[in-house]
Structure formats: C-alpha cells, structure tokens
Amino acid sequence: MSDSDQKENTGGTGNGGGNDTAVLEPPKVKPAAPKADPRNKPKRQPPYAVIVENDDDHTYEYVILGLCKVCGHSAERAFQLASEIDKNGRAAVWTGSLEVAELKRDQIVGLGPDFFARKPVTYPLGVRLEPLPQ
Secondary structure, eight states: OOOHHHHHHOOOOOSSTTOOOOOOOOOOOOOOOOOOOOSSSOOOOOOOOEEOOSSSSHHHHHHHHHHHHHHHHHHHHHHHHHHHHHHHHHEEEEEEHHHHHHHHHHHTTOOBBTTTTSSOSSSOOEEEEEEEOO
C-alpha cells in the first residue's frame, strides 16, 4: 500500500497527528487443495493385444519380416511368434494402449503382398484386437 493510500485509509494526516488509525488487512491465504476423491480418478484404459491369425497362404518369411518391421521384434522373437501362429492358429504379437494397437493392426494389414509365396498372396494377414484383463 502506498503512503497516500495509507493516509486515506487511516483518516489522519500521516504526520504524527493523534487520530491515526492502523488498518490491518487479513493475510492472503492460499485455498486448500481439494482432497482427491478416489471416485474422480481418471480411469485407465485397458491394454489391448494385437492378434495375428494363421492362414495357409502367407509365408513364415513374410510374417517374420512384418513383425520385425511393425512391432520391432528381433528375428528370433518374430520366428517364435510365427511358429506360435502356425501351431495355435493365432498369437498376440504386441500389447499396449488401444490407439497404438490400432496403428499396429493397420500397419500389419498394410504390409502389402507376400512375394515370398510361390503364388503372390495379395490379401492381408488376419489381424484383430482384443482387450486384455486388467
């Protein structure tokens, strides 16, 4: 507060006259942060699995290269997954958030034709998404 504001608020002349009255302002207090309500916690999205399904036309080489390229698997891991797809009919090749799982699915579907096959396979691998239990 400036000296002139203080003179106005005190009603005095500010030069030591007997009628000066001090005005106390309440201290500025930060409002308390609201307590966290567990019901208001943001809900976490469930993780999703990218599932590649087996077919009789796509080659191991095509599947292995696709998994290395799209999912970042090593050649050894991609071979293990390709074997699991062949043996069990399907395998979870990647898990994570829904948005990234959708991207991975679309990238696998968009790999293009399988030129390793005797007759080029022009349809995409069977890929779907499944939510995982939390």
